[in-house]
Amino acid sequence: MKTDESLPGRRVLLRGAALFALAATAGCAGTERSGTAPRPSASPGPAAGAQAVRPQKPSAYRLQPMTGYGPQRAAVGRTPVRSKPILRMADRDRRMVLTFDDGPDPLYTPDILDTLRKHDVRAMFFVCGEMAEANPDLLRRMVDEGHTIGNHTFTHPQLTLMRRTGIRDEIERTSAAVLDAVGRPPLWFRAPYGAWNRSAFEIGAELGMEPLAWTVDTLDWREPGSGTIVRRVLQGAGPGVVVLSHDAGGNRSQTVKALRNYLPQLLDDGYRIGVPQRMLM
Template sequence: MTNDEPTVGRRVLLRTAVFLGIAAASSGLLGGGEGDSPAGAPGPSAGGAPPPAAGPGAGAAGAPGLRPEGLPDASYRLRPMTAEAPAQPPAVRPAVRTRPLLELPQGAAAGKAMTLTFDDGPDPRYTPAILDTLGRYGVRAMFFVCGEMATDHRDLLRRMAAEGHVIGNHTWTHPLIPKLGRSALEAEIGRTSEVVEQTVGRPPLWFRAPYGAWNRAAFEIGADLGMEPLAWTVDTLDWTEPGTAVIVSRVLDGAGPGVITLNHDAGGNRSQSVRALEVYLPQLLARGYRMTLPVLPPH
């Protein structure tokens, strides 16, 4: 029995310790003393630090989640901060073409439809008379403007826009594009688009290379600025001043569905161009042609 006494004593001590531990735990669960949290909720951590923030679902049943004073329910993290200002869809960049459009896109070219275009202006000596003739017959046209002319005659740009004409980009100084470096060409095209947008509230959507001399950089820069390249199918060569009758005959002989005629309202003496328009426009209309504007092709 002597050998069993230490063992019995240890057993008694162990049982006593277990009993005291259970009692202490029971007292902590039921006591609800100062600093205790409600049953099932985590109590404060050591040092008085606040409890961890509630998860995103806290407060979903009507009770607010745990959060710093003055902040909304933790579920605010799930709400977009710009919900009151829906994002605008990104602008669609036109395809980078390898050649300009040479005819009216489908839809605009239905029937006997043609487009009249005028390059190099605006020029206060000739552009107003051309606008007067177009207005007299209720016809709209396209004006591919040069920035150096447009910036000095913004009133004519505003008149073009107000009367429903389309304003296109024809570079700033009418250079030969293939002889320009990339940065110089970007400035020529970009500055002209800026002047048009500042004056009429929207940038041009069409671009035409001076002399019809295109290159890869021109197509890329035009597309970056949201413009489609447009050429022509009937060249009146009015810039050579061949005589009013010659200009008229070139337009009438070349007339046809989808035709785009090239005229000029600046860059020299354009009095023949002004008179020619007065002659051939009513004849085209009498033949059943409609002067229309091109429709942007799908991207």
């Protein structure tokens, strides 16, 4: 686990990198199955024989997220400090967003990436910093294949029980880990357990990130069976819906199996599955 010997300098670097990325990703767009765009090649996961990093211990997921619809308009180059997270994207063109929290995990994330690549679909991965530091190749594969990486803190604590300095450390260290792995910081943030507070919103905005919650919770962390996960996604599907799943934090084999089932059904039903670009309003 790295320590930051120049925290003020790292904060300046993160803010500068976030503003640079902000200028390069205006608008909101999803990437969907078209049959014309070249499909990125897969990057290998952890080398064979390498010691696999175990997923985080399962915890008492998951508090209910605050409701919020957005994004609101803000000046170009600035991230608004919100009082609620974005709960769903703009309702248009039957677009949906698939999100995966707590990874990357070498046991499950590669299978999820394989399925997404098979169907030429992009998703969002809200990574924990300690997992990102241990598996930087998986972050690079995500970016190479067009996925969006978000910040999910370093160790997955409940931020509402922490002091502001601790919250900042959790968020900044994860943004730094992503920056180190892929060359740019995340532009989206999700609080563990859906537990947000003013400090989380303010620090996230300071680092150039928008807060994203979810519309449909698969509750896959309870391991309810892949069929139940599939049913929850299909029943909750709709324009602008953001689906919450997990690729780490426990046994995620049911999540992997469910994705293989519901993803082609969503596409056959006319949903366009993609990732939101950073929005300048």
